Amino acid sequence: MPDTYDVIICGAGAGGGYLAGEIAANGSVLLLDAGPHVGASEAMAPGVGSPSRRKFSTQINLGRYIPDSTTSGGRGNPFFAYPIYMDQSNPVFSAVQREPRVVGGGTFLNVGAWVRPRTVDFEGFAQETGVRGWSKQDFEPFFQQCEKTQFVHRTPRENWNPGSVAYEKAAAKLGIKMYETSTNKFHCIFCGHRLDAGMPCKYDSLMGTAQTQIPKAMAAGATVLDNATVLKVEITNKKATGVTYIRNGVTTTATARKLVVVAAGAIGTPAILYSSGVWDINKNVGQYLRAHPGIAMDALVPEVPGGGRWNTDRGYQWNCYHYPIDEKGQPVDVIIHASAGFPAATPWVAAQVGFFGQAYKDLMRRYPQRVGAFHFQLKPSIYGRVMGGVEKPVISYPVATVDGVLEPKILSDFTASIRTSAKIFKEMGAIDMYPNPNLSTALFNQTITQLVTTAGALHPQGTCRAGASRTNSVVDTNCMSHDIDNLMCCDASVIPHHISSNPNSMIMAIGARAGAFVRSSILNTPSKNLSSGEAVQ
Amino acid sequence: MLRDALAELDKVVSRRVFFDRIFKAGALVAALDVIGPEAFGALTAADKATALAVYSACCKLVIPVDQDPGWATFEPGISEYGLNVFVGQVALGGSPQAFDGFLGALVAFNQAPRTLGYSDLFLKLGPDAQIQYFTTALTGGFEADGYGDVLVVAAFFCMFTAKATFFSNYPRHLAQDSEFQVLQPSSVKTGWDIMGWKGPVGPEEEKALRAKYYDAPVIPGIDFSNPWI
Numbered sequence: 124m125p126d127t128y129d130v131i132i133c134g135a136g137a138g139g140g141y142l143a144g145e146i147a148a149n150g151s152v153l154l155l156d157a158g159p160h161v162g163a164s165e166a167m168a169p170g171v172g173s174p175s176r177r178k179f180s181t182q183i184n185l186g187r188y189i190p191d192s193t194t195s196g197g198r199g200n201p202f203f204a205y206p207i208y209m210d211q212s213n214p215v216f217s218a219v220q221r222e223p224r225v226v227g228g229g230t231f232l233n234v235g236a237w238v239r240p241r242t243v244d245f246e247g248f249a250q251e252t253g254v255r256g257w258s259k260q261d262f263e264p265f266f267q268q269c270e271k272t273q274f275v276h277r278t279p280r281e282n283w284n285p286g287s288v289a290y291e292k293a294a295a296k297l298g299i300k301m302y303e304t305s306t307n308k309f310h311c312i313f314c315g316h317r318l319d320a321g322m323p324c325k326y327d328s329l330m331g332t333a334q335t336q337i338p339k340a341m342a343a344g345a346t347v348l349d350n351a352t353v354l355k356v357e358i359t360n361k362k363a364t365g366v367t368y369i370r371n372g373v374t375t376t377a378t379a380r381k382l383v384v385v386a387a388g389a390i391g392t393p394a395i396l397y398s399s400g401v402w403d404i405n406k407n408v409g410q411y412l413r414a415h416p417g418i419a420m421d422a423l424v425p426e427v428p429g430g431g432r433w434n435t436d437r438g439y440q441w442n443c444y445h446y447p448i449d450e451k452g453q454p455v456d457v458i459i460h461a462s463a464g465f466p467a468a469t470p471w472v473a474a475q476v477g478f479f480g481q482a483y484k485d486l487m488r489r490y491p492q493r494v495g496a497f498h499f500q501l502k503p504s505i506y507g508r509v510m511g512g513v514e515k516p517v518i519s520y521p522v523a524t525v526d527g528v529l530e531p532k533i534l535s536d537f538t539a540s541i542r543t544s545a546k547i548f549k550e551m552g553a554i555d556m557y558p559n560p561n562l563s564t565a566l567f568n569q570t571i572t573q574l575v576t577t578a579g580a581l582h583p584q585g586t587c588r589a590g591a592s593r594t595n596s597v598v599d600t601n602c603m604s605h606d607i608d609n610l611m612c613c614d615a616s617v618i619p620h621h622i623s624s625n626p627n628s629m630i631m632a633i634g635a636r637a638g639a640f641v642r643s644s645i646l647n648t649p650s651k652n653l654s655s656g657e658a659v660q
Numbered sequence: 661m662l663r664d665a666l667a668e669l670d671k672v673v674s675r676r677v678f679f680d681r682i683f684k685a686g687a688l689v690a691a692l693d694v695i696g697p698e699a700f701g702a703l704t705a706a707d708k709a710t711a712l713a714v715y716s717a718c719c720k721l722v723i724p725v726d727q728d729p730g731w732a733t734f735e736p737g738i739s740e741y742g743l744n745v746f747v748g749q750v751a752l753g754g755s756p757q758a759f760d761g762f763l764g765a766l767v768a769f770n771q772a773p774r775t776l777g778y779s780d781l782f783l784k785l786g787p788d789a790q791i792q793y794f795t796t797a798l799t800g801g802f803e804a805d806g807y808g809d810v811l812v813v814a815a816f817f818c819m820f821t822a823k824a825t826f827f828s829n830y831p832r833h834l835a836q837d838s839e840f841q842v843l844q845p846s847s848v849k850t851g852w853d854i855m856g857w858k859g860p861v862g863p864e865e866e867k868a869l870r871a872k873y874y875d876a877p878v879i880p881g882i883d884f885s886n887p888w889i
Contacts, residue, residue: 170874204755241888276878303883311876312869314861446888454888479722479819480791487854623888 124346127378128153129646131366132386133353133395135337136228137630138614138637139386141269144336145638147343149648153377154340155368157387158201158224160349161333169274169334170310172326180325201225205390207518210576212527220518220579222390226349227333229388230627231323236441236460237275237305238624239266247620252590254619256600265632265639273307273330273631278442282313286433286462286494287442289424293550294445299543301443304460309334315438332631354513356383356399356610363610382609382645384637389583389615390509390516396587396597396612398512404606407597411588412507413621414520414580415499416533418571420541422548422556425492433494441497447536447543456502456532457540458623462494494551498540499581501623504532509586520580529572537571582626587616601640602633613637703763711766713783715743718769718818721791723826728849731822738825746821762817769797769814776805794818827851 129150132139136156143154162173172180179201203224206217223232245259269275280288291301307330314326327334341347351370356363363383367376385392393402393409402408427433443461446454478486507520522530542560545553558570590596593605602617604610613634615626622629642648703711716731716739723731731738752758770782773793778785782793796802797811798819827850861869882889 204752237882239882239889243888270881275882276880277883279877279879282873282876302886303879305882310874312866312873314866314869479823481724481726483722483823484724484726484728484854487851491855 125151126375127151127380128346129380130382130384130641131155131377131379132384132613133356133366133368134228134386134388134391134614135226135332135347136223136386136388136614137230137332137627138634139384140227140230140332140340141336141631141634142384142386142613142638142641143340143345143347144272144332145635146641146646147340147345149642150381150646152340152345153366153379154337154345154347155351155353155366156224156226156228156347156349157203157352157391158226158349160226160347168327169330170312170326170328172324172328176323176327177325180323203391205516205518207520207579209520209580210523210527211521211525212523218577218579220390220583222388222583225323225333226337226347227323227331230331230631231329231333232331233625233627235306235308235329236444236625237270237273237307237628238444238458240622240624240629241454244620244622248589248618251620252588252592252596254589254591254596254600257589257619262632262636265635266628268635269628269631270305270307272335274309275305275307277303277305278440280442282437283442284433284437284440284462285427285429285431287440289428289494289551290461290496290547291443293547296550297546299445299448299547301445301461304441304444306440307331311438313437313440315436336634352513353385353387353395354398356385356395356401356607358399358401358607358610361404361606362608363604379609382611382641384611384613385587386612386614386634389586390518391513392612392614392616393509393586394511394513394516397510397516398514401597401604401607401610405593405597405604407588407593407595409509409586410506411585412509412518412520412580412583413503413585413618414507415501415582415621416503416522416537416575417500417581418498418537418541418558418574419495420498420544420548420556420558421493421495422545422551422553423490423492424494424548424551424553426552427492433492445543447540449539455536455539456500456623457536458499458501459540459544460497460499462496494548496544496548498537498544500533500536500540500575502532502621503530505530507580507583518580518583523572523576527572529568529575533575534568534571537575538567541571582615584615584618584622584626585620587612588619589617590619601644602637611637611641703760703767707767708763710770710783711763712739712743714766714770714814715739715747715818717783717790718794718815719822719825721787721794722819722822728854731826742821742825746824747817751817751821762813765810765814766818768810772802772811776802823851 129152130146131153132143133155135143135154139154143152146152161179162175201224202221205220205222207220208214208217223229225231242259245257245262248254248257294301308324308328309330310326311328312326323329337347348368348370351368353366353368354374355367357365357367357376363379365376365378366383367374369375385395387395389412396402396408424433439462441460441462445459447457447459449455503522505521507518510517510519522533524530538560541558545556545560548556558567558574560567562570587597589598589600589602596605596619598604598612598617602611602613604612615630617633618626618629719731719739719742725732747762748759752762773782773785774780776793778789778793782790785793794815798815800812802811
């Protein structure tokens, strides 16, 4: 195996994985990922899956994946688990931030819902860091390309699950406009098996980069090394020259002739740059962490139209979404996905409820019919931070003050969104719900605070953000480092400002755009027609 | 009403106090992750056996046997499975240092009752005393005695992982060496059974679903009726 490549990419997720597929035909590429490449040697058939992927999809829900003939320590853990400090009133408490560690990254686990950012997000990029070339128009062709390669589509209503259908109908009666959630699945058979947002599809119907761009890169000759943990980027005279990684206990340094891309996610990328000494040069590394606090709302709705049970028919899908609208007719900064219900939302939700014993089993028997909605607050008025290197990054995302009070915008936005969902659930026939907006203000606020501070930071982004100047950012318009030549970041870390959706679509668009830049300006090869992305066959 | 049921349950465990305990539990786990086994000293084989016995006893309190099977009637080995997989891998993120610390907390959980007014070790207490001790530990009732954080770690993770295992249909739905993870006939009712979830599909159901949905029509692209995108 050669030890010199044109481009070395650290991280095979939404950004790095997509980028690899875009450039592998134009130069030699080494793609490294800290996790396993499940089913790598088996024939890929989107919508069918392979035995090892099926095994993986079951085991990962149990928190482990153990490949055959495994000998190296730490191999196979499907998640990084980082401490994240969110409550300043309790500085010794940390929740656990889980980040996927598998070839395909977050796209392998969690891209059933494809939602584009809002227009206001792109305006926010320039306002936040002065970055140029990040307008909606600039990214439009790349979104279109990704939506083609990832087979993004909507599902006809006859195949929606009952929760989504009922929620949309109830919202319509109240004059609340819902939008159809797109998804990137292929040959989905609605098995209902994917009950956890952290669980991959055992039939490979989720079209992540592991099913699309990475096989494309491999077919073009890219080398993919799984279970390879990047220790640092080699930098000489402010120029990235290679990468040092450890795999199966052996430490290796590979040389990059033209480019090193760090694409390890919003937590992993600043950690690698910290270990590589980039933080010593640019203190913006790891700063400006943004994330989406999330709350699952459950309602007890005994009657399912047409009979049956919520969410068990046609699987667990988020078929539609909406934003609460304020008195000025503008959307509140919360996106509400319908149909995430208590019974559907895996053992984890039920297991975390603090009841046990006989009363707990009685509760399940008496009240099995729950449906729900998931709320993401999109633009908290705070920044977090990632500190430390690859051996142990630590995250601070202080959503609660030293007095234990939740950041006001998060609280007010969630209050508005929960009230909106509550009206819809009531229209559906709900006889109770949680969180319940009819609680006293103090108890309601306390409930929201508890839920937010124990959930971790969803959709982390912005820790090596793109901007006009090294004084407020880490990379430039093209995601190239301000300070280190031949060094690029390509993942959620470069997003300059909050986006109003799951960042997977934005990250893939960044990867597609970076691919065009690398082909034309780094590898000096013609850039192909951006709208000609190959659809899944 | 659900509210009534929750109020009823609040008599056993207050939600607010419970979540507050989670904070403390998380704090201690984070500390254990850094400090490692030194926090509790080196564990002997006897300590590990005691930890497993305490874990099993706590899980029997969390999932009782009534009209459905409970922890005591699940398959042999379920306690090892819950402890190693759900505590070690899931709750503690695969950190061996944190796991050793947790085992130490279980040993402490067994020994503490004697210094807290109980007649004997936790494992030797009667069922009523055990559940009183477990509940008090979970709700932070021993905080003033200086044991709060250690005991709440043990009680919380026992409860959390027992319920996670209960819902996972261990091990009947996991023919892990089988290509299709074939469903095995099971006499064990789990949390999913009580909640009415049918479980993962088997080969025949997969075949039927493929016939029904494999080429189901889709609508290409995204919903551009959203004026905000």
